[in-house]
Amino acid sequence: MTSPPLAPETEQAYRACLAIASRHYENFPVASWLLPAQLRRPVAAIYAFARRADDIADEGSQSAGERLDALDRVDAALMSAAAGKWPDDPIYVALADAIARYQLPIQPFQDLLLAFRQDVRQTRYRDFGEIMGYCRLSANPVGRLLLHLNAQATPDNLAESDAVCTALQLINFYQDLYSDYVDRGRIYLPQDEMAEYGVDETDIARRRSTSALRRLMHHQYRRADRLLRAGAPLGGRLPGRMGLELRAIIIGGARILYRLQQQRDDLFSRPRLNLRDRLAIVGGACLPRRRS
Incomplete structure (x- = not known):
């Protein structure tokens, strides 16, 4: 029709x-x-x-x-x-x-x-569960709406879309750690984990890339990576250009996360994707790995 x-x-x-x-x-x-x-x-x-x-x-x-x-x-x-x-x-x-x-x-x-x-x-989050609750509201609806637009909103697709969208939201938090604090007074890191790793708000306020903050952030990076990987099969399952778009987004998020993990002396700068990263995004989106 x-x-x-x-x-x-x-x-x-x-x-x-x-x-x-x-x-x-x-x-x-x-x-x-x-x-x-x-x-x-x-x-x-x-x-x-x-x-x-x-x-x-x-x-x-x-x-x-x-x-x-x-x-x-x-x-x-x-x-x-x-x-x-x-x-x-x-x-x-x-x-x-x-x-x-x-x-x-x-x-x-x-x-x-x-x-x-x-x-x-709200400007502080007590634990990772609270941050996940925020991502459920702030990030996941976008992916869900895109699936509905494409008539692909099955339960499995929605679950994997949620994982991808939450991972991308977390990655954005980690890129904007300093600006979120300075410009909006917000910290999107679990307060209990900051205490566990010995990270204080002044470390963020003064852009101090301490060893404690580095350990905390690598814990966050690993968790975001697991979420991104959990949702990645959706990119291979969606047909046509929507699948191509999603694969590019997922690979782009993974490359940004990789660049964040490489930063040691400055945990607060936004990573820049180079030509090699961009070629990896295009190649991975156009030639997705076949799954048995």
Whole structure:
């Protein structure tokens, strides 16, 4: 069954979302040439929605209460879009079309909003279980929505997608250890493990790459690596360009993690991928290993 064509205002709304995505591209597969062409618009709409909510949680000088009120308004607009009654805003016009056209579940969007509310309220995490709970809200919904867009949201695929998305979120935390602390006052390391390894917040504040911090971080790296490996079979199972995109993302995450593990004198700098890394990503994505 062919989907109905886009109305002019809907096409214009998607273009606005694509423009937002192109300005703020990070580690999200927004409008990538690897994505199937028909999915670039809805992916951009999802990104634009998440970008707006993330900016409310992180940017500007609003108080915590004002940020939470603004996120409540985003939630209300989301529910209106899901019901077919959206505000005059291109993000929600595009999102309403994507939700209806692809029958997207609303829960992943609401989980993202819960994560952004948590960013406003919480800056420390008692143990790794709490961090995993945050990743379930902040990272896993993105992969789940992409699977729904591609009609591949089986239980096994969702579980492996969760592992990949959580691993990528953890890797981002480890790249942004210093900036998260300085710019937002947040530490995404388990407080109990920091105490166990003898790491103090002042080590992060002063960018001290101590031996204790190095041991703690390598413990985190190994855990992220296990999660990434647990979800990696999904990249070989998804067909076509979506599988190619996911394999590139997984291998890219693995190369960044490898570069993090090589850093000894400065645990706070973001690793840069070189030409060899990029060739490994392209080669691994295009020529996935066959599994018996």
